[in-house]
Amino acid sequence: MKKFDNKIAVITGGNSGMGYGTAKVLKEMGATVIITGRRQEAIDQAAQELGVIAILSDQAKLEDIDRLVSEVTEKFGKVDILYINAGVSGTSSIERETPENFDTIxxxxxxxxxxxxxxxxxxxxxxxxxVVLSSVLASTVSPGLSVYSASKAAVNSIVKTAALELASRKIRVNSISPGAIDTELFSKMGMADEALNGLTDYLISLTPLGRIGKPKEIGQLVAFLSSDEASFITGSDHIIDGGSTLL
Incomplete structure (x- = not known):
């Protein structure tokens, strides 16, 4: 019997990157996995590759969240693992920030x-x-990322409050804060291969373990935090960055 047999897992933003990597890990461990995303074609392709269920849902839209909850609970009943992974980034100085970008993030x-x-x-x-996806940028400073960093700091605060509010039901709430992870984020931003390779080399140079992380490693951490072995862990932020925040 696999560790997550008979468990229902929901992963928002599960069609690529860390969400995809986590869906793969949880599926391999026996869970029934539901992934979401904003593009039907992308989530359908990911679901087919992974052998999971896809539901179209945009985390920025409350009506989509309502529909997601309704569809999941009607088809599968209650949920055992909720990984809130969907997120966006965007760079701008405080001086040049726009209300539109602020709201999008x-x-x-x-x-x-x-x-x-x-x-x-x-x-x-x-x-x-x-488990909620945060970032090392919630507690570090990087010019041009004030809105993104603040959004992730807010996530960390939500996690701690939720952990207290749900403790009586033995529901554990934790966040994970990745450093540099090998995802499609930068290529999606339209960076050329040369620039992308240069950025990757730069990020590696900032990481004591000498490489960037893999989406599967995020999935393995989510799996651990969702397992019985982590039954005494709640309200915690778990940094997974190869040691970059030590520098």
Missing amino acids: NNINYKGVFFTLSKFIPYLNDGASV
Whole structure:
């Protein structure tokens, strides 16, 4: 019997990157996995590759979150693992920041995270695990990323409060804060191969372990935090960055 047999896992933003890597790990460990995304073609392709279920849902839209909760609970009942992974980035100085970009980032990274958790709470099994994707940038400073960093700092605060509010039901709530992970993020931003390779080399130079992380490693951490072995861990942020924040 696999560790997560008979467990229902929901992963937002599961069609690529860290969400995809986590879906693969949880599926291999026996869970019934539901992934979400904003593009039907992308989530359908990912679901076919992974052997999981896809539901179209934009974390920035409250009506989509309502529909996601309704579809999941009607088809599968209550949820055992909720990994709120969907997020966006965007660079701008404070001086040049626009209200539109500010809202785009916070509607997904902050408001979307908050209400995804809020609306799933009645449908979480007692003893369930919630994991929320944060970032090392929630607690470090990088010029041009003030809004993104603030959205992730807000996530960390939500996690701690939720951990207290849900402790009586033995529901554990934790965050993970990755450093540089090998995802499609930078290529999606339109960077040329030469620039992308240069950025990767730069990030490696900032990481004491001498490489960037892999999406599977994020999945393995989510799996651990959702397992019985982590039953005494809640309200914690778990840094997975190869030691980059030590420098």
